[in-house]
Structure formats: C-alpha cells, structure tokens
Amino acid sequence: MSQQLINHSQDLKRLRDEGYEIEVRGGHLLVHHIPYVRSDKTIQYGILVSTLTLKNGTTTATPDNHVIYFIGDNPCNDDGTIITAIQHDNSAKNFGGIAINRSFSNKPQQGYPNYYEKVKRYADIISAPAKYSDSTVTEKTFKVIPDNANETVFQYIDTNSSRANIDLINSKFNGQKIAIIGLGGTGAYVLDLIAKTPVSEIHIFDGDDFDQHNAFRSPGAASIDDLNKNQRKAEYLSGIYANMHKHIIPHSYYVLKDNIQELDQMSFVFICVDKNSVRNMIVKYLIHAGIPCIDVGLGVETVDDKLRGATRVTTVTKAKNDHFSTRVFAEDSENNDYVTNIQIAELNSLNACFAVIKWKKLIGFYVDQECEHNSIFTIGTSKIINDDAT
Template identity: 50%
Template sequence: MSQQLINHNTDIHTLQNEGYEVEIKGGYICIHHIPYVNFEKEIKYGTLFSPYQTVPGSDVIAKPSDHVMHFIGEKPCHTDGKPILAIEYQNRQILSKDFIADFSFSNKPKNAFENFYDKFTSYIRVISYEAISLDETGTVTAKTFKPVIITESETPFVYLDSNSSRARIDFLNEKLTGMKIAIIGLGGTGSYILDLVSKTPVSQIHLFDSDTFESHNAFRFPGAASVDDLTGRIQKVEYLSGIYSKMHRGIVPHCEIISKLNISELDNMDFVFICIDRNDARNLITKYLLSKEIPFIDAGLGVNIQNEKLVGATRISYNQQVGSEYNEVAENQYNSNIQIAELNMFNATQAVIKWKQHYGFYNGQLNQASSHFIIEKSKIFHDEN
C-alpha cells in the first residue's frame, strides 16, 4: 500500500478533499468520526468501513462489489431514539482482528454504486442527517479534514488478499498468520500443497527437495512450465520458489533432502508436510517430529494398473509415526511411479484441509489419525486414534 493508491483514485481523493477522516488498512477503506444518534438521543461518533479490491496489476480501486456497509458504534437512530430501519441488515460480525462490525447496513441504490465516494456519502447522509438535525451548536460534522491514514499491515503477500476481505474471512486466515511451514518432497503432491499454502498468510514456507525439475514433473505440477523452464536444468525448489515468490514473500528453497545430518532444520517449524516415497526417510522424519512435538501430515499416493484401468488410493496420516527403518518399496502400497495430476491435487487438498482443521480454520474431528480415498470405490475412509 502506498500514496499511489490515493493518487490513482479520484473517489478517495474526493473524500479526502471534502474533509472526511479516511483510513485505508488491511483491505478496507474506513471513514471515522461519523456522527449519529443513539437510543438515548445522544450524538455519538462511529466508523463506517467497506472492503475493497484493486484492478489487477494496478493501484486503481475497482468498483464496490456490493452495497453493504459495516459500522463500528451503537445502533444509529432517528432523532426520537428509534432505530433507522431502512438500513438495518445484520448485527455483530467479525471480519478480521482489526475489523469487528457492530452492525452491517444494507441500503441498496437504484443503480449499483459506481465508486466508494458514492457508497460512503450515501450512508453518511442517512446516518449523520439525524445527528445534525439534533445538534444545536452547529459543530456536528463528519468532516474533520484530517489527513488520509494508510496503515501498512505486515503481510507475507506481494499484493493484497482482497479475496479474503471480500469473503469476510480475514479473521479465519489470521489463525494461520506468522507460521513457519516445511514441505518435504516437492513432487506432484508437495507442489500442490505449496500452491495451496502459498495462498495463506503463513510467514515462511520452506521447501526441501534435491531433485532437478524435469518434464515428468511438469505434467504433475500446478500451472504450465515452458520449454525454457525445463531446458534450464534447475532444481525443483528453485523453479517453484521463482513461481510462488511472485505472490508470497516467504518462500525459502532448500536444495537438499532431510537426513540425520540436517533434520534439526525442522526444529523451528510450526507444521510439516511430508510428501516423499522412501519408507526409511518417512520413519526417520515422523519419529523425530513426534519427539519434538511438531505437528505434521504425511501424504501418500499409490496407483496401479488392473484390468486396463487404474486403481489405488491416496492417504494422509496425521501426527502418527509412518514408515519403517528400511525402504521397503515392494511392500509399500503408497509407493508407485504412476502419478496423476488430479490425484496429486486431491491428496494435497486432503492434507491442507486437515492442516487447517488442526488450527481451527475448518471445523473437524482432530482424532482422525488417517484418511484414505479409494479410487475404485470413490469413498474416503478414516482411522481414528
């Protein structure tokens, strides 16, 4: 966020020039010092706020996505102390840690609001008219002529997550803020986990893999790699870091596998995703994480050909020891060279949903030790602790 946001938007400029007390913070436009009348027929001051989005690749604010306005304060009333029913919509609503609406208003115009100047002034007129009518001093006004405040919020994102503010789930995303996440193994499943986790406000995402990015990876990774990406012979973690750093600042590549020599690098992680084939490595890592009480999910995928069709399963194991001291490839039903993008994606989605359940983003039973999706049955089975 910068002064450019004001410079490129005449509606914000106009609000500022007319003297409204504007603040821009965390995906919301706010106007403070809005006079209103409460139940006791007293003149009070509150705050109106609304989420906004920018036009991709610019500092231009898009048109308001709806006509709803949020308010911090007591319920606005007429001069006789009776609520202004024409704008009533919804009571208390948590939008983020910084924005808790005491009330939300709905006063739909004949035509959609073209800009935020129109949206704010429409609600200010309705609410403030009553307070100004009650005022005998001639000093009650929403126009304080204070400078626009642009609050830089600490965020790992390169650009604003306007999707969360628009969906009013910022308060849920805050449960993931500041975390350090490790993804061990950046094959098909691990790369899709990165794709999903990179869209959350965790502070860092550490990528552990020593393999080179090759054409078979491209066909089970998110997105579309170019020929130049493949002929460059770069490491998988370097390729993925380059892609996702365009969106998330905290991508940290490690061109190495986890072994006894470097497993202590996981000590500072808040959560770990394990997406590797080797049973002995799984055994080492899961035992270590359990001893350190670091929560984790181990993801596995096993697909085989049977009667000229694919059969198999995806699996996630949650906070439990997985693997053995030997790399028992032949006996490991989740170890297979057959990798299909949609199954990798599905396996990653299972893992990320479970991770979010762990931190209370989604509702769910935390006693589920593992989940298995059986392809031929199209069913998910859960094992409980």
C-alpha cells in the same frame, strides 16, 4: 496500516470490494482512475482526493466535510462545457506530496454519512458524461493492489478474504512457519495451496532437479525454457510462488539425519516423500521434537489395463502419534506403479487438498468433527475411510 484501515472500515472496504482503485496516503483517501470528459471532449482519467477522519487508528469516522479534491482538468459535460454544479476552488494545493489541481463541492442536506457515499456521489457526477460518450469506460477496474507498505506476507493484498469477512479466521495462520519436504507431485500442490495462506514462512526442501516428467505432475505449466534451465525443484517452484508469497525459502537439498535439526523452528511439517525409510526417520524426529506433521502417501497399481489405488493422509501430533507405525511400513516398497512416474496429477492434487484441509482443521480454520489422524481415499469406490481418532 492502510490496508488494516481499509479492512476494518466498512465504507472503504465497500469501495475496494466494488472495484474502486483506492489508496490511503498521508491521512488522505485517493481514488484513482475516475473517467471524465475534458473541454476538448476527449476522455481522461483523474484522481479524487479526500481528507480522512478516523475514530481510532483502524476505522474511519464520518467525513468531516463535504468538499473533495481532484487531480486532473476540470470535468466537463459531453459537449465540452464545464460541470458547474460542483465547482468550488480551482487553485492548486499540495497536501504532503499530493499535488491537487482543484476542489469540488456537492453537499447533501444531511452531509455524507461515510466515505463510500461521498466518493460514489462525486465519481457518479464526474464520470457520467464520459460514460455517456463511451459506455465501456468505468471507474471500477478491480485493479490489483500491490502491498507497497509491506503490511502482509503477500505481494498484493488478499482482497478475497476481506470480501468474505474471514480476516479474523485468517489470523490463525499468523506466525506459522511451514516446512514442505519433497516437491514431487503432491508436495508441489501442497506448496500451491499453502502459498495462498498468510503463514509467516514456507520452507521447501528437495534435492532433485526439475525435469520434464516433473512438469506433468506439478501445478501450472512449465515452459520449454524453464526445463532447459536445469533448475532444482526448490529453486524453480520458489521462483514461481514468490510472485504471490514474499517468504518462500528454498532448500535445494534432501532432509537427512545431519541436517534435520533445521526443522526445529517449524510450526508444522508436510512430508511428501516416496521412501518409507525417509518418512519414518523424519516423523520419529518430529515426534521427539513435539512438532506436528502430516505424511502423505499415494499408491496405484495396474489391474486389467486400469489403475486402482488410494491416497493417504496421516496426521501426527503431540496428542496422537502411536498410530504412525501401523499406517506406514518401515521398509521401502517398490511394488507401486506410481514410482514409474505415471502422470496422475489429479491424484497428487487431491492428496494435497486432503492434507491441507486437515492442517487447517488442526489450527482451527475449519471445523473438525471426526478428529481422525489417518484418512484414506480409495479410487475405485470413491470412499473416504477415517481412522485413529482422538
């Protein structure tokens, strides 16, 4: 509720976007890390506390009064004398578990039009002597805001989306359950990108171990200790991305005919495997189940001591699925230098980007003017060929 209030209230959102450490708790706005000079001339940090007046459950109204509360000692000038212009009441109070030490009063002629102006005015007055004494101190820390109220799928608040004002567009991810089958080079990068979206769940399937050669084809930088743990790919990658997304579910086994029904609850599936027989089996099942998917492919070969090849993104939906058999061979192919584990992470990440962009087009996040269901990028020409449009 508190983050929704901040996102929907322009004054609170502006405070957060400018770097103030704000928190909504028990009907009060708390602004942490306000620097001030104490009577002994040392620099300390206090907390501003204001009552909150709401228009409704999701937006703030005009502040009901000009008084603000403070947790900390009396702020002083740089010479250690108390700032008398804002003195109001030095008695301690407790507001539902918020123990305040004093209150201040500084009323503009017309009052405060919003909480941004109220907080900024008091913060400027209180922190000015501290900033004069030490130019490095600031109340604008841009500190990471943890999601303690469990309001989102992320471990901390996605302030980037609110700053860009795309919260409404982001709502198109809500409720989606995504499966990523195969966590080799491309699949790991797909996970990296999907983990930064507010989908409800991310299920990752792979029965392989995370070995040394995988470290050169995956996002991030695995340590020697990571490699020595002999972890499965799904366990290793879920452990990393759980630092950001709360609902990453690892499945440390392959998707086979006897367990493929686990995909029935998915909203969308990314297929990132290197065997045509497996991808064909999975796609055939998903078509029958009516679950949309994207299959990615990457092929390279050595020619005159250089690599040439292409990346492929093939989309399958209810509306368009008759093209898949013409884009992916039924038989497995060994005529591909990529299967020898050439370290080409840039192609893996590029292929993942193309796949995720197409998925975002399908759900209405991006505009889709081509509506292609097969897209090939060729390395040598840097051209993208789109086919199988609906």
